[in-house]
Amino acid sequence: MNFETILFYFFAASVVFSALRVITARNPLHSVLFLVLAFVSSSGIWLLLEAEFLAIALVLVYVGAVMVLFLFVVMMLDINIEKLRKDFLQWLPAGALLATLIVVQMVWVLGDKAASAGMTAVKHAADYSNTKELGRLIYTDYVYPFELAAVLLLVAMVAAIALTFRRRRDSKRQDVSWQVNVKRNDRVRIISMPATKKNEVNGAAEAHTAD
Amino acid sequence: MIELLQTVHQMGEVLLGAAWLPVWIVAKILAIILPIMGGVAYYTLAERKVLGFMQVRPGPNRVGYWGLLQPVADGIKLLTKEFIIPSGANKFLFLAAPVMALAPALAAWAVIPFFEGGTLANVNAGLLYLLAMTSLGVYGIIIAGWASNSKYAFLGALRSAAQIVSYELAMGFALVCVLLAAQSMNMGEIVQGQQSNYGLFGWYWVPLFPMFIVYFLAGVAETNRAPFDLAEDESAIVAGFHTEYSGMGFALFFLAEYANMILIAALTTVFFLGGYLNPFHGWGALGEFTDQVPGLIWMLGKMSIFLFLFLWLRATFPRYRYDQLMRLGWKVFIPLTLIWVVVVAAWMQTSLWVW
Numbered sequence: 001m002n003f004e005t006i007l008f009y010f011f012a013a014s015v016v017f018s019a020l021r022v023i024t025a026r027n028p029l030h031s032v033l034f035l036v037l038a039f040v041s042s043s044g045i046w047l048l049l050e051a052e053f054l055a056i057a058l059v060l061v062y063v064g065a066v067m068v069l070f071l072f073v074v075m076m077l078d079i080n081i082e083k084l085r086k087d088f089l090q091w092l093p094a095g096a097l098l099a100t101l102i103v104v105q106m107v108w109v110l111g112d113k114a115a116s117a118g119m120t121a122v123k124h125a126a127d128y129s130n131t132k133e134l135g136r137l138i139y140t141d142y143v144y145p146f147e148l149a150a151v152l153l154l155v156a157m158v159a160a161i162a163l164t165f166r167r168r169r170d171s172k173r174q175d176v177s178w179q180v181n182v183k184r185n186d187r188v189r190i191i192s193m194p195a196t197k198k199n200e201v202n203g204a205a206e207a208h209t210a211d
Numbered sequence: 212m213i214e215l216l217q218t219v220h221q222m223g224e225v226l227l228g229a230a231w232l233p234v235w236i237v238a239k240i241l242a243i244i245l246p247i248m249g250g251v252a253y254y255t256l257a258e259r260k261v262l263g264f265m266q267v268r269p270g271p272n273r274v275g276y277w278g279l280l281q282p283v284a285d286g287i288k289l290l291t292k293e294f295i296i297p298s299g300a301n302k303f304l305f306l307a308a309p310v311m312a313l314a315p316a317l318a319a320w321a322v323i324p325f326f327e328g329g330t331l332a333n334v335n336a337g338l339l340y341l342l343a344m345t346s347l348g349v350y351g352i353i354i355a356g357w358a359s360n361s362k363y364a365f366l367g368a369l370r371s372a373a374q375i376v377s378y379e380l381a382m383g384f385a386l387v388c389v390l391l392a393a394q395s396m397n398m399g400e401i402v403q404g405q406q407s408n409y410g411l412f413g414w415y416w417v418p419l420f421p422m423f424i425v426y427f428l429a430g431v432a433e434t435n436r437a438p439f440d441l442a443e444d445e446s447a448i449v450a451g452f453h454t455e456y457s458g459m460g461f462a463l464f465f466l467a468e469y470a471n472m473i474l475i476a477a478l479t480t481v482f483f484l485g486g487y488l489n490p491f492h493g494w495g496a497l498g499e500f501t502d503q504v505p506g507l508i509w510m511l512g513k514m515s516i517f518l519f520l521f522l523w524l525r526a527t528f529p530r531y532r533y534d535q536l537m538r539l540g541w542k543v544f545i546p547l548t549l550i551w552v553v554v555v556a557a558w559m560q561t562s563l564w565v566w
Contacts, residue, residue, distance in 0.1 A: 029357065033304075033354075036350070052334070052336050053336055053339065056336055056339040056340055056343050057339065059346075059347070060339060060342050060343040060346055063343075063346070063347065064342075064343060064346025064347060064349075064379070065346065065376055065379065068346075068349055068350070068353065068372055068375075069372075069376065071350075071353055071357075071372070072353070072369065072372050072373070075353070075357050075365070075368075075369075076369075129335050130335075130336075131335060131336050131339075131396060176534060176535050176538045177538075179535075180535065
């Protein structure tokens with residue numbers, strides 16, 4: 001057993017363990033953090049497969065951005081854990097059925113491919129760049145599906161904003177660009193005042209020196 | 212410098228055989244981490260001195276000559292202070308959060324080229340790795356805010372999370388321009404791509420000038436520094452996410468913040484100011500003379516410009532309001548970077564692109 005195999009089993013065990021904890025952890029925030037651990041561990045497995053672009057993109061996009069927003073939302077929820085647990089047994093059969101269905105479908109689709117590809121990953125030369133290879137494939141062979149997917153995501157984003165965006169007419173909005181563009185002369189009026197003679201403000205001057 | 216390292220490496224291989232490689236890597240890591248820690252310690256002193264001078268006061272001058280032992284005294288104070296865990300806090304996460312803040316700040320240094328060939332890991336996707344590592348630092352802050360069981364810490368964490376995610380986009384797009392110009396994501400190749408006979412005018416700050424500004428300002432926002440330090444807005448939310456931390460827990464957040472600042476300075480240097488390159492290269496006799504200066508000196512010199520800029524910004528500008536901060540990120544920086552990506556991509560197709 002070489003070092004890479006040890007690493008693989010370590011990462012694989014970590015993925016399985018953290019994925020299990022995602023659904024068994026009592027505190028939803030812990031579930032989210034275990035999901036983060038699952039992502040990081042699977043990016044470790046991708047690194048072992050010499051797919052460094054995918055590994056880093058997984059950490060960058062999912063761990064660095066998506067899960068932060070997830071955490072953001074979960075932290076703000078006031079969740080009653082006992083109430084969530086109460087109906088666990090009632091929904092267990094339905095959940096189990098769904099899970100079995102997904103497993104069957106995955107085996108159906110991936111089973112043959114996994115068996116025919118064999119268990120060892122293809123080794124590449126030291127100057128092989130996974131990033132370059134992926135970029136070449138995406139922007140030449142698969143450019144139309146890729147662009148289509150990108151447009152689909154854009155449409156989904158615009159739709160999500162259009163559905164949820166509501167401009168409130170009664171809110172007192174502040175125009176920040178107007179605020180930051182303000183000049184001194186808009187706020188302060190400089191007036192010239194004649195200097196007063198000393199004996200005229202004698203009382204005030206004495207009070208000033210007293211404190 | 213690289214020859215010296217190679218000689219040491221070969222000697223070690225002869226002496227220790229297979230056991231040498233881990234020893235060598237650990238030695239290189241220590242050679243990067245220890246100077247950073249020392250740099251952080253003295254950067255805090257520099258900050259207090261610079262702020263002092265800008266406000267016409269002497270700054271710390273009691274401990275040691277000219278206050279030079281102040282960081283040591285601060286370190287001893289923080290080490291010996293009691294570490295208090297608030298009641299109702301999530302103990303494990305409360306303890307893990309400072310570590311999660313510091314670890315990515317140090318891990319990111321693995322791909323920085325300090326001089327020609329002088330990098331710990333010569334990764335092809337180095338730029339992506341850096342983006343990934345800098346985006347992980349936010350976890351320490353969010354988890355610290357949540358685990359503290361304090362509303363001020365929580366508000367600070369929420370502010371910080373939204374801020375970092377927003378400015379990361381602008382930062383990412385600015386770096387897309389850099390990798391377009393360099394046609395590589397390898398940090399060493401990005402520096403080498405800026406090598407020319409025009410010295411400092413061959414660096415990417417010239418064609419990517421708006422991105423240079425955006426990147427550095429987004430870096431200031433990412434590190435939660437003034438004027439974008441809304442996450443620890445002491446006039447509104449006590450000390451933000453580290454309100455409940457004392458002693459070493461607080462010290463680790465402090466270390467992480469300053470290590471991140473030094474990192475941003477190093478990254479801006481590498482991406483826009485030619486890293487370890489000589490600014491006068493190819494300028495006749497001056498260029499030949501200054502070529503003798505080691506690359507590490509140039510690198511550190513350029514970094515110190517940005518480190519000073521961090522302090523200067525802090526001394527000069529009042530804190531942003533949160534909605535102004537969000538507007539700057541989403542409505543100014545992101546559109547500007549998006550436009551510049553297109554401009555650079557088009558520019559590179561013409562013969563006017565000389566970088």
